[in-house]
Amino acid sequence: MEGSIEMKLTPEQVSSFHENGFLVVPDLLSPEQLEELRQMTDGVLDGRLKPDADTGRDDFELQFEPGTIGKDDIPRREKIRVAFHLCHNHSYFWNHATRPEIVDVVESLLGRHIKLYTDQMFVKPAHHGSEVPFHQDHAYWTQVEPYNMISCWVALDDATVENGCVHMIPGTHRSLVPHREFGGNQKYGLAEEDVDSSREVPVELKAGSAMFHHSLTIHRSFPNRSDRGRRGLVTIYLPGDAKFVRPWDFQYGFKTIRQ
Numbered sequence: 001m002e003g004s005i006e007m008k009l010t011p012e013q014v015s016s017f018h019e020n021g022f023l024v025v026p027d028l029l030s031p032e033q034l035e036e037l038r039q040m041t042d043g044v045l046d047g048r049l050k051p052d053a054d055t056g057r058d059d060f061e062l063q064f065e066p067g068t069i070g071k072d073d074i075p076r077r078e079k080i081r082v083a084f085h086l087c088h089n090h091s092y093f094w095n096h097a098t099r100p101e102i103v104d105v106v107e108s109l110l111g112r113h114i115k116l117y118t119d120q121m122f123v124k125p126a127h128h129g130s131e132v133p134f135h136q137d138h139a140y141w142t143q144v145e146p147y148n149m150i151s152c153w154v155a156l157d158d159a160t161v162e163n164g165c166v167h168m169i170p171g172t173h174r175s176l177v178p179h180r181e182f183g184g185n186q187k188y189g190l191a192e193e194d195v196d197s198s199r200e201v202p203v204e205l206k207a208g209s210a211m212f213h214h215s216l217t218i219h220r221s222f223p224n225r226s227d228r229g230r231r232g233l234v235t236i237y238l239p240g241d242a243k244f245v246r247p248w249d250f251q252y253g254f255k256t257i258r259q
């Protein structure tokens with residue numbers, strides 16, 4: 001497997017990631033892989049697909065859009081904001097999180113020893129999708145040092161400014177900014193006055209393409225008021241030799257996927 005680093009990312013792409021704190025990789029998934037991912041995701045969102053791992057759960061862990069709760073005329077798939085920990089509960093999503101297409105890129109950015117933390121499906125349904133305020137992911141993960149985890153955000157639908165693509169602030173991955181406690185669906189976040197939002201850039205992605213981002217890069221997404229849903233499956237990785245400086249009681253554990 002030595003050599004896969006050069007095969008996956010050019011030196012320019014690696015430099016761009018280290019300079020900006022994120023990197024777009026176009027067409028990460030083939031059309032067939034994308035279609036299968038969409039169908040499996042529809043199963044999760046509709047409640048047809050159930051966990052097949054031995055976790056004792058009879059459904060996935062879901063967070064609903066606050067504006068849709070109690071509205072029986074809206075189908076379940078259009079009410080879900082985030083589905084958590086799919087890869088620990090279903091073999092298909094485990095296989096997605098450990099795809100060589102993704103892990104080779106992570107290896108070229110993090111190094112050879114890699115652990116999988118988890119995944120999160122950010123759904124942002126048409127009309128109802130709510131905002132995700134500015135934050136750095138690592139504000140949630142300070143038990144782990146150094147602060148350099150990596151997320152791979154794969155677009156299941158074309159993600160555009162109109163339907164709430166993610167916006168990044170380049171170059172903000174060098175230190176952790178103190179976060180405010182927001183409570184609710186977004187526990188920690190940053191207010192407008194905490195960041196230089198004049199520098200943020202929308203990251204529009206074609207379905208099947210991906211954005212890799214550093215766990216300190218400040219980002220957010222706007223509500224989806226359009227007619228088109230916008231789903232992104234995020235899988236999250238950490239260096240295999242990262243230190244747990246405080247206990248992190250994660251129910252599924254951190255799984256070594258390359259060593």
Ligand SMILES: O=C(O)CCC(=O)C(=O)O
Pocket residue numbers: 122124132137151153164165166219220221232234
């Ligand atoms: O998909 C979104 O709207 C937000 C994604 C996000 O916050 C993340 O990937 O950490």
